[in-house]
Amino acid sequence: MSAPLAPAEEAGVAAAVAEAFAANAPLAVEGAGTKRAMLRPVQAARTLSTRALAGITLYRPKELVIAARAGTPLAEVEAALAAEGQMLIAEPPSAAPWGGGAATLGGVVAANLSGPRRISGGAMRDHVLGIRFVNGRGEVLRSGGRVLKNVTGLDLCKLLAGSHGTLGVLTEITLKVLPRPETAATLVIRVADAAAGVRALSAGLGSPFGVSGAAVLPDAAEGPLALLRIEDFASFVAYRIGRLRDLLLPFGESRIADAAETDALWAAIRDGAPLAAGPEEALWRASVKPTDGPRVLAALREAGLRGYLDWGGGLVWIAGPATAAAHAAVTAAASPGSFTLLRAPDALRAAVPVIPEEPPPLAALSRRVKAALDPKGILNPGRMRAGL
Amino acid sequence: MIRQPEPKPEVLSRRDEIVAALRALVPPHPLSGESVIADPLRLKPYETDGLSAYRQPPLAVVLPSTTDEVASVLRFCHANGVRVVPRGAGTSLSGGALPMADSVVIGLMRMNRILEVDFDNRLAVVEAGVTNIGITRAVEERGFFYAPDPSSQLACMIGGNVMMNSGGAHCLKYGVTANNLLGLTFVTIEGEVLRLGGAHLDAAGYDWLGLVTGSEGQLGVVTEVTVRILRGPEGARAMLAAFGSVEAAGRAVDAIIGSGIIPVALEFMDRPCIHACEAFAHAGYPLDAEAMLIIEVEGSVAEQDELLARIRDICAPLNPTSMKIAESAEQSAAIWKGRKGAFGAIGRISPDYLCMDGTIPTSELPGVLTRIGEMSRRYGLAVANVFHAGDGNLHPLIMFDANDPDSLRRAEAFGAEILKLCVEVGGCLTGEHGVGVEKRDLMGVQFTARELDQQRAIKSAFDPGWLLNPSKVFPLAQAAG
Amino acid sequence: MQTSFTPEQLRDPDIAESNRILRTCVHCGMCTATCPTFLLLGDELDSPRGRIYLIKDMLESGRPATEEVVRHVDRCLSCLSCMTTCPSGVNYMHLVDHARTYIEDTYARPWPDRAMRRLLAFLLPSVWRFRVALIGASLARPLARLIPGRSATAERLRAMLRLAPAHVPGPSAMERPGVFRAQGPRKGRVALLVGCAQQVLAPSINEATIRLFTRMGYDVVVRREQGCCGALTHHMGMRAAAMRAARANILAWHDEITREGLDAILINASGCGTTVKDYGHMFRQEPEAAAAAAVSALALDVTEALWRFGYRPTREPPGLTVAYHSACSLQHGQKVTAEPVALLRRAGFAVATPKDAHLCCGSAGTYNILQPVIAGRLRARKLAALEALKPDLIAAGNIGCLTQLSGGAVPTVHTIELLDWMAGGPQPAAGGAARGA
Known part of the structure; x- marks a missing residue:
């Protein structure tokens, strides 16, 4: 070349x-x-x-x-x-x-x-x-x-x-x-599982408080977490995050992450960092109906893959072995939504449909x-x- | 009168046969007793849309009730080389639904069912003939709404919104139609029914949703739409800020945006428009002002208070003649009623108007308005200005008298000059109404011949025979036959 | 919108008026959104904008009306929802009235249609003829099911019988001409349009009106010469008959105005109210123009008058929820929307309003007889919206709506009867039904 x-x-x-x-x-x-x-x-x-x-x-x-x-x-x-x-x-x-x-x-x-x-x-x-x-x-x-x-x-x-x-x-x-936005804060809720997490996200996104980030980390060190971010003027954020916390109390105990922690949390979520994928592993993103997110995660787990949810449950970040079988599992789980093979060795990428x-x-x-x-x-x- | 391509004689001569075939494809409506209209007298009301200066009765009108019926009609038209004009509520201000003499109008207003509302996934699936406001009405009991809100939202239909990529007063914050769609049921001219997108965001592959949205019926017919619905804020409130000059109002717009506050809506009206709208809405508009801004903010009552106080402080040094904050939901509604009825309200002071829709960089506002005023004097036609100030989308309403042919001619020339000015200062011909038939011949002002050829090639990829919504968007002279 | 009338055509004052109206329309299409028939039929031709276009074409051509145009104009309810919506102020009412007269003058309807219209025009505006007919119809009610066929005439006959009440009340002693004197110190003097069909169907409405206003200190005048307001024939395009009826009322009330004076002319059937308020326009070229304008200026819906005169309840709140149905003639024709709801609330009722309150119930004068299928759909839709509010009662200010909405799960009652009850009058029959439940 x-x-x-x-x-x-x-x-x-x-x-x-x-x-x-x-x-x-x-x-x-x-x-x-x-x-x-x-x-x-x-x-x-x-x-x-x-x-x-x-x-x-x-x-x-x-x-x-x-x-x-x-x-x-x-x-x-x-x-x-x-x-x-x-x-x-x-x-x-x-x-x-x-x-x-x-x-x-x-x-x-x-x-x-x-x-x-x-x-x-x-x-x-x-x-x-x-x-x-x-x-x-x-x-x-x-x-x-x-x-x-x-x-x-x-x-x-x-x-x-x-x-x-x-x-x-x-x-x-x-x-x-x-x-x-002037500042940001994140409500971090310890939820029972991914499904409960997405229900919390749906409730938060269905609230009038202007949630600008909504993710579920099923494999966090503290157990499954649902995260909801609010960004706005400082006085608005303080009020809204409090209201949101009250609204979502039934989903589990929660804490509020400040602006600095919020920035770090969402930068990680943005970049797929929670997957801690090894260099040999493949990465995918699947876009599905938000309430399908937990089902997709469960199916992937069955297939030996791991993942987390952003976009209220609708974006599934996935990591796992760079094999045709793993890819087939992602393809099946994402349907009828969409998926993208984000990263894999040439051999796998050349052999499979990398998008639906x-x-x-x-x-x-x-x-x-x-x-x-x-x-x-x-x-x-x-x-x-x-x-x- | 606008120039139209020659109708196809072989289609005109087969009129009765075509009408009979359409009758066989689309069964009569149970209440009205018919679904195909072909007698000349009753085709007349279908000869025009919201731009009534241009008129042409079609060959026939067909009113299907299902996607399958739409597909069968398109299949037939494709097989027989018959041109097709899709139509929703017929509220286009650019002549987007203007028929041709040899065309079949496919009216989608009978497809007006809400098919699904899913609050957990924040989406609604509706047929193309559901009105824009109809979507919000279907979801508002849980506090949700459909964000794009063109002024005609009461009447205009979501299928037409998709085809024109409609905006509205609140798109400064919430975006236009394209930003609020998840999926489409899309019928090609061959009669293939395609599902584009779905319940998920951002499908991989070419962005069919993005390409079809705003394509003005050039690529296919939309019969079902999956839209995003949003939970509304805790509350919203509008305020009026009136100024002694257009320039001062323009500076206020700049200062507000520059402060880091993005109001959910930021609308501008000049004196003639204020007077016409006040006569309709009785909203307490300041009749002594030269220009007025409607500024809306959202949030809790405390948040609204804080934002409105900041905006008041920003406006104060610009010597507003008055500032008034709505004290109730009713007052806010009245303020918006005047704005949303602005175009129609011009009907109270002029028998006809042409509504322009160019967008300019907001910094160019004062200069452009001054030049529009000069043109108004030169053409001898009054103009009322109402527009979305936050995003620079102008709506000069040129008043004329359609019973006077010279008046229409001058109005068209005036309009063209305004649009050329918009492009000259770095803007575009149309911000949300679409090119339609009205601005078709001005496309060369904004695009090079190569750029237009590229767009035509994409149109041809969908519609090789150029049967879909003929004589719109592309300048006539070079349109492929 | 552009029009193309010749100067000769424009010398006809009616054409000139219609031209003015058409020129106001900018063809924006907002009206389509709130039109009940467009919603159901999904055809521009069955929308206000489509009809305006058809009418424009018909009038411009100067040719007799054709079957196609008549079909679409006939389907118009004249609910005037379009006028509430129109930002340009198009007077659709006067335009469609003109079109209906034009049709009546130039179009030969098929004989069953003609006969049906003549029959309605003969029966409804006459109290005694209508009463006799209604007694006959109530006896024939069980036969509705036996009428064979799917023709329009068969549908209409069935609709007529279905609308007839099972029991026809006897004539009321309270509606005889004369003056009903104010109780206590006299505050003013009002005339009451006792009307035609309403008197027969529900005499209790006029009784409640007279009781309430006399109790509030008003003399209530019922003139012997007054009768039908003319609306029924007016909406069928029968101009001469409508003008005849209206003229009698105008002369009677004008006489009253000039002799002892009136503070208001009360109307408790809002369909009639819209027409009486339009007398000034109807007679603008007649010798009675000034008198008609004076009458129109004094005409008030009973709820407008009560609001102005300071209605006060005397009973304890009854603990009932009222679904308020805003008659089209009241909300669109007269733009009276706030007063009835405010009065009912003041009287102690919990008031709820239905979804799509702007849509017609399908009654629309004789529409439910002449267009029974569309009217039936609108009735079902309206009843569903009202019943969804889980009310004890449905209240409305127009006898047509009350008749159309009766027979559902919830009893119907005129607003004035509820207001009279809470201010010391007797409990309306429907109120008892609701309470007994």
Whole structure:
């Protein structure tokens, strides 16, 4: 494999793709390459990286808008926001599940990775106001813009978010951001089991107190825990966490974690840390109906896997042996929801469907949409599905 | 009158045969006695939607009651090359449901059942013809609500909301339709019934929900929708802040957002709009003000008090002419009644209006409003401004008289100039009403030819024959046939 | 909204009026949401906006009404829910009234339909004819099931018999023309519309009204010349008959106004109230225009009058829950919504209001006879919503609704009867039924 192409300008990206298009030569598309072990391995002669395409291009705190080139490290974006007391709403995971590194903004958006605040604030893709990208013909295109509301034309921002570089190479992304809440606290409840934990989360999310994180750690040192986070102005947090504690008393004894502990707790939950997965183990995330979470956990345990729940029970973080049997167990347990093989050795990732298969009419649409953007199939071929 | 593509003569000439086939596919409704309308007289009311300046009766109207009936109609239309215009409540302000002479209108208003409410998983499954407010009504007894709240929420249907990615006054905090969906039952032009998403968030694979939402009927027909429902706050309260100038109100918006407070809604009205809405809602709007903000906050009573006090302090240095905090739920409701009825209320002072929907960066507000005022004088047409100030989504209402053809022509030109201005200052043509037929020919102002071709290619992937909701979204000249 | 009337057409004052109304409509579609027939039938043509469009087309064309347009206009309940919803202030009532007259003038209905309408117009507004007919119908009630066929006429006949009460009360001594004198110091003088069908079906309503107002210190005048308000024929488009009935009332009350003066003209059937309050408009081009306007200005629903005159209960709260059904003519036609509920609460009742309170019960004048299937659906829906409140009683301010909602699990009663009871009057029959339960 020759050295990755890493143009410092959008025109360079366009030229690289246009050349690959002319030569019918597939490209592996990546940012910093932190998530290479995610989804399927890509067979491509060359790698096109956006890592050199870096820098914040526009930041208007009063308009709640930031734009940065795709290769800008996530940490750089977050630092710029923090300086103005703002934040990324979706609380995306760091590169920790893949062994660390400086994940790029483009990579996080292309993977549509969202953290605990997904349930209250929306997904990464929900805050993408605009993108610039290069399609499979090497054409520079835009979708969306830099304003908070925009329904002009088809929404390619959402289509490209979560398409893992298979439909186009993101070059610049404009995001909606929000003020960082003044403080946060977490109600930590010792629950009987995961099922009771999810019932507590449902009750909390069904309360008027604005829960912004809701997780169950079934294997915590103190026994199964349900965690509910509140973020807001300090006086509001004090009031709401107290009300929430009263409301959820029937679910078990509880304590309130302060802001510092809260930050640490949810950073861990965001990054899959409670799984303490060994480097040889595989990682999955499954998205299911929240009340199905405990059933999924139980089925996984049967199969020798372990996991915990975020998103009110709807997101299952899973770790276990990197085997086809374990993967089959995840696939079965997640149905009728969705799953993603987050991390595994190449052999497993190449051998199994790393995301759920689509019924034939939808699979046909996937192929047609892929062809509409990348007619020769040169962008990250096979990354999401074999043959796509 | 808007230009339409040529109707297909081979479809027009087979009209009776097509109507007979539709009658065979969709049985008569038990109460009304029919499900297919084909006589010219009764097709007239279907010739337009909320944008009544554009009119064209369809070939026929079919009113299915089930997803299977919708699928069978689409299968038939696909096999016979018949164009299809999906329609919900017909409240589109961009002509999103404008028929063509050779098209079959599929009206989804009979699909108005609530299929499932699941409080534990915070979701509801409803048919496409359930009204936006109907979802909230179905879940409000447990304190839940469906967040997006377009002004037409009383009438507009969730299927149309999905197709237009509708927003509303409260999307500053809660997001637009796309941010509040979990799943769709989606029927392709081939008549395939697809389930997109489900009861879970963020399915892996291409984001079909995200692509279909806001696609204005170009990709398929939605018959069922799984929405997220949210537990409402402990309470909410609105306040009015009135200012002696549009600029002062604009500065107040900036100052509030800049302070770190995100009100659940932040709405702006100018003088003409204040007067028209007050005549309808009797909400106690300040009739002496040049501009007014409706600011709503949520939380416990103490939280509301604290937020409103902070907002009052932020507004005070800008010399508001008056500030009034709602003292009861009824007063808040009256304040919102005026805002939500704003478009219709213009009917009290003008026989017709065009409602623009561009979005601009909020910092551009004062300058853009000044220029709209200049245009108003130049075109000789009055304009009332009402908009979602927090997110820069403008709704200038251009008043004209449809009985005077020159008046309509000037109104259209005025509107186009406003939208071009929005794009020029870094905004877009439409924030929530959709491109429809109205802004179709302005798409080239915002997008390059290549960008439009890319969107067309995606449309073709779903609808190779371009049968779905023809003559919308894409500029006519280059639309694939 | 754009219209295309010719200058000649616009010289017709009725057309000019309709043109003005149509021009107010901006076609926003809000009205569809609260229209009962759109909800049930799911067709724009059975919504206010669709009907407005059909009417516009019919009037612009100047051609006779067609069967298709008539079908959809006939399905309109005239509940006027759309007018409450409309942000633009479209006067749908006057538009649809014009359309109904236009239809009556230009469209030849099939004979069974015509005969049925003539029969209703002949019977209902006349107290004695209606009483005789009702006695006949009550005897024939058991035969309803025996009427064969699924034709519209058969449905209508069955509906008529079903609506007839099992027992027809005798004429009330209290409704004879004359002046019922105030008890105690006299505070004022009011006229009462004793009406037509209501007198026959439920004389207790007028009795309660007279008792309560005289007890509160008002002379209550019942004029010999007054009769039906004209609403029944008005809503069938029979303009001449409606104007005849209305004119008699206007002259009688105007005479009373000019001689001894009136503080109010009381109406205790809200369907009639909407029409009496519209006399000023109906007679705007007649010699009686000024008198009609004066009468309309004095017309008050009984609950409006009681609120204004300071109603006070004298009995202890009865511990009953009342489901208050807001008649369309009251809530949409007259926009009287707060007073009845506030008065019932003041009288000591626990008051609950049903879900979808804006929707019609299906009574709508003669609608439950002329459109029995749709009316039946609306009745079932309304009863379910009311019964879900688990009330002891259902109260409403309109005889049509009371008749339509009777026969369910909960007894029905006029609001005024409850208010009279709590202020010293006799216990209404329905109140006893609720208590006995």
